[in-house]
Amino acid sequence: MTSASPETLLDALKTSFAASLRAPDGVAPPAALLWTDADGHWKPLLPALMKALPELYVLGPYAPEERQGPVIWLKCIVERTLPDVSPAPELAPILYLPNVARQDLRAGGDFPAKERHLMPLVELQYRGAVWHQRNGRDWTVEAILTSEDALGLDVARDQRTRDAMLRALPLLAEEPIAALRGRRLEADDFDRLAIGDPIRDLLTWMSDREAFEGRCDAGRWATFRDVCVREFGFDPDQDGIQAAADALLHGGGKWNEVWQRFCDAPNLYPGISAVLRQARPKDLLGLVDQSRRPGLNDEREDKLRAALEAVVDLAHAQACDKIIALDEEHKERRGWVWAQIGESPYAVALEPLGRLARAARRPLGGATVEALIADYASEGWRCDRAAIEALSSLKPGNENNLVTKVVRALYEPWLDRSARRFQELLSTDGTDPAKLASGVSADRETCVLFADGLRLDLGMMLLERLEARGLKARMSHRVAPIPTVTATAKPLASPAHGACSGGADAEDFYPLIAESGKPANAQRLRDAMARQGVEVLDAEEARMAVGAEAGAWAEIGKIDSLGHSLGSLLIRQLDPEIEAIVDRIEGLLSAGWGAVRVVTDHGWLLLPGGLPKVDLPPYLVATKWARCAAVQGGSTPTVPTYPWYWNPLLRIASPPGIGAFLASTEYTHGGVSLQECVIPELIVERGEAAVAASITEISWRGMRCRVAVETNVSGLKVDLRLNWKQAKTSIVAAPKELGSTGETSLAVSDDSHEGAAASVVVFDQTGRVLDNKPTTVGEET
Template identity: 45%
Template sequence: MPRTLLEALAQKLQACHVHGDAEEPPVATLWTDPRGEWKPLIPLLRQKLPELLCLGDYDPEQQQGPALWLRCLVDGSLPPAEAAAGKLPVIYLPGISRQELRAGEGCPWTLEPLIELMFRGSLWLQRNGRDWTLPAFLGSSDALGLDLSGDQATKAALSRALAEVASVQLEQLRGKRLEAEDFNAYLVPDSIRDLLQWMADPPAFQQRCSQEQWAVLSSTWKKELKFDPTKDGEISAAERLAKGQGGWDKVWQRFAENPTAFPGIPELLRRVEPEQMGLAVGGQDLSRWPSHNAACEDQVLAGLQALTGKSHAMACRCVRDLENQHRERRSWIWAQLGLSPMAKLLEPLGLLAQRADQPLVGTTPEEFIAPYTTDGWEADLSAWQAVAMASTAEEDVVRRAVADLLRPWLDDTASRFQKAVASSGLPAPADQGAISAAPGEVLFFADGLRYDVARQLQKSLEVMGITGSLTTRWAGLPTVTATAKPAITPLISDIQGQALPEDFAPTFRSGKPTSAAELRKALTAQGYTVLGDDDLNIPSGPEARGWLEIGDLDHRGHQLQNDLPRQIQPEIERLAFRIQKLLEAGWRSVKVVTDHGWLFCPDGLPTAELPKHLTSSKWARCAAIKGDSQVPVPTAAWSWNPSEQFATPSGAACFNTGGNYSYAHGGISLQECLTPVLVVSGGVSNAPTAAISEISWKGLRCNLEVSGGSAGMTADLRREAAGGPSVATTAKPIDDGGARLLVEDDELEGAVVVAVLLSPDGRVIAQRRTVVGGDNA
């Protein structure tokens, strides 16, 4: 998440580069600014966006020039700046509006070289197609979402203080209504802030100051801090800042409040080694020295590199010791500035070392549930989190460290669990009862949602105010989709297994396959509404039951192997957002289920040998046995027909099928077999009763007829999707069971739009596609 206005602005501009698979990538992003109100930020923004170009007088050192020069840079006729090589240009156009570029022949000739870029590039605009103004960016929910007063005094104060506000932590701006005095406060003379700004870049600061201002500041610093900038210089200031004596501690505290606002100070402090000041003796506080922090980072890296060859117990102890030694550094300023990545990595690594040093034991499968769901799952969670956090430079070291800590624990836990399963067995799907949806509930099938990932999903939903209960259920064996997915549907009484097929899939009693398409057909026959991933999915009534298949974890795991961890958190956020939208659409609750879990260990799980001639099919963690062959590995009963056996490797091993598996499933382990069932609610409690019953057109005037309760509702026409921009002259309230809407732009005749009903709080509760001026779509 962006921490400052400046970071948010850079992210939004870079987000314009996104394009669909079937689309040509944009050649540039055009940033129109009719009033030039963003101009004070351009020098600061260029530090984060070296690809930023500016329309203006020719000044190549400042990445500025006329339209023709900009066009040559975009088309490659001129080479870009070294720092901008390979990056998509962002072209800032101060004093230019989007209408001027769209004016065709009416466009000023000086801008004509840029007209074509409107079609080959992206325009950075609001959702309603307007230019991003400064107040809009601060106040819009599509940007910063701050509570900004709309009066002219506030806008003027914001404009005056923009350069200062740009580096303020956004958390300091949230939770209150921002008015003129809030922004004026940033312009009040502040000698400590000015001192830090001078230290960060003395020449630039003095150039901004008038002689009078510099004289006042110098006098103030001499009086309050016994510091003469002309005589003492910035190196002396760095020494005093780090020591924090004689009033300098309040300077440090000010720096600590917002270190990103003074980007040159860490480098200034690096120019003074603590040893030069006699601070390297025991007991001295070295936390203010970036060089000391960097040395500590090297110690952690060396400690992780030294794990190779150690026993598992010793490796766990070494990592716990590193965590105890370096955890304090996560509270230092350098961690906020991204200069302590190894200290941050030790948080999940330390938890992994703690959990992986505690074996899970039990004599029956049920005895493993409590220790794993209490805290054992944190070993799996912290393993992928650590890999996801690692930078490219340290990725190999972190992967090896995670493997050293995790692999023995995975193998030991799986071996113990397999002995319990061999002794007591696992309940078959029918023994656990069918999974079904209650009226008003969606069965939300999230492919490969392992228990630890479900815990993170539950946590993300709670932040949204969506709460519920998390329980567990045993997956079908083998833990592959073909066997396990039918087992978590309401259809299990209609499914059977005979001879174990090569793909491990049971069939319907009718003889039809249990493919995804056939499962959906059978669910529809039972009264379920099969929902689409991207649709609004409003329930048809209070008794409606839904089925939605979503999630990409399993596919990504097989595809990415070592690189899966970085995709897990974005997938969790996608699932949480989809659940939120279902509840907002009117479903009472969502029951999240999955087919199986998986094992993950970076750089590969152990390997088991199973001769190919003994199997009719062999996957990473299970194999179908050929005929009456005797296999040299354990076997287990197929959940759909216990008389049929399949082969499974011991422990956490994978069969040697020619690949090195970091991600795999299909076998018998807690991670694969113990699946989550998460039932959540917290959205709108009652399904909407209003619906668009009929649409008719007379020219560009649309007549809507609405059925059901419509008190306080309004109707609108949206472009492309229910959440798209309005194309009606204005939204209209529902009056006497209908509404009349006018499309003013005659160029839209024949275009597909979406008629929507809006609740009093602006929520879309019904939608229907239609063609402007014609038949319904």
């Protein structure tokens, strides 16, 4: 199923029953649900189903205490004339009819003599509902396992597999389906459910003892107990979970394999963390692997939390130094298994916080405004990116937590100092802000792609994604005009900027189309470009313009609009927005454009909790936005003012530093800061050399596969699949990214794959397979 997938076969059945009983608005609910099973294949599952579904009744010999009886008894259940055994009023009875085909009921009056006892049920087809697939066929065991409307497993279609599947049906009832996904299931896979995977069973028992033991009959429990005694040296009956937890903590022998299996796929065993918290170490100092102690991880997280709380109140330089020291102290824990299951959020957040602290303690340099801009375009943007990534490390709903406060403590002083230095240099005698800004030209066979609000750090992210896809991209930067709002800045970012001129006032910050004297809004800019011979493409349109000597114009992206509507929650949307821009660029190049020039109008400031409020009396200005205001006549505000780009005789007021004229502003633009003014420009062409990757070595040590790859790019990932073309056949917890040396390792957590034919696959960020080579799982070389 594509969403809200059931965890077990029982879950899938209950969900499917409920869907069959659901009635449209205005229609009476079904009186009952008829479940026909011509071959009786579902019978082995009845004990588990009878426990889970009190409304389930079975056609058979009269045995009311077992909720079983003949047809006339079932009719009484439907009519609720037997209150002692009828279901609750809100539950429609489910009537399981073993060895009865749906065609038998549909035959109506044509029943053969031996089946005429079923005739009273015929009318329930119309007053009730019949459980069947979308195609009208009965739900078989195979269908419920393989259909995308149910469990969606990949099951082989041979008879041996079907027989093993039916034998394993009682064991499948409450088997976690997650353990069966990602590979093709064959007869041996179902048989192993009965034979058991000792390490998996042990971890499953430790993770949820009650659920595991509830799925075991006496024979299976005896087998499990015997395996534990023989292979792991403890008796689950006599020694209990405590002994297993102690053994897993200390390791040694077979228990090291148990630990490795848990580390390879910890999310399959969510209860292990709680179990290990109860473990009793014999000697803490002598414990070989301290990372096995979730309690120790908790202690260090608590200690780190307290340290982060103290950082918020430190002076900026001290705060930066403290975060860097904490990052060194706790970086080891990012490799512990507890980080994978979300139990080390502060240690994980320290990685981008450490980068933020290192960048924020370095002031931007330059004696001139041009030198300062160059320093920011070269290195300063890294501080912005680290702040965004630190905020992105938070789980949704925790945007106002401690990490956010630390980001603000590190980022805000650096941000404000940088802005004030930029404003100081921009206001020096002889500096004309308008001369720093430049317009965008259109070239033959080049499509100008306008990406709204593409800040410089996001431009760098875009560059990395483009190169990872094998595209050739060159990055440079421009300076946006003042004020850095769309109305003023977008005309300059378009090839129609030469057709624009300033008006007599700057109240709405729009220049005018010189020919008409009307504001240069989006549609008028497109019309002006079209008059210049620029081909204007609609959204998602990627056609190659024929004879368009002035190239083309296209637009994409909602970064700015999302920022205004979401505030600091914008960080959740940045990754898909960047991916959408990459896809658009690829589409334009594939359509035949020789190059794509990516431009934007302005950047922005983002600070959780809001930018500092700056007061500006309304009588001094004609228009006031968060970061800019049009000065009224000859008024002289106490805040800095700058000439409007389109008419330097008019003045624009801007708050000092990163202040805002409006309170509680988290995201905005329009002012004078490096983040708002220094914007990216990229030229993207189809790469001359394709992305290349070649698997040069595959070796196995136990169930861990080491892979070496030669490649000309970074960011590639490696997977291990049963079918190299299908990502869903992966047999590892998750693909691994290649290290800087071109090597990585993959662990197969399910021993049942040992000896299976598989393929090592190398693919790029788009999922495109670049190389694959066959291997045998677990084969020593």
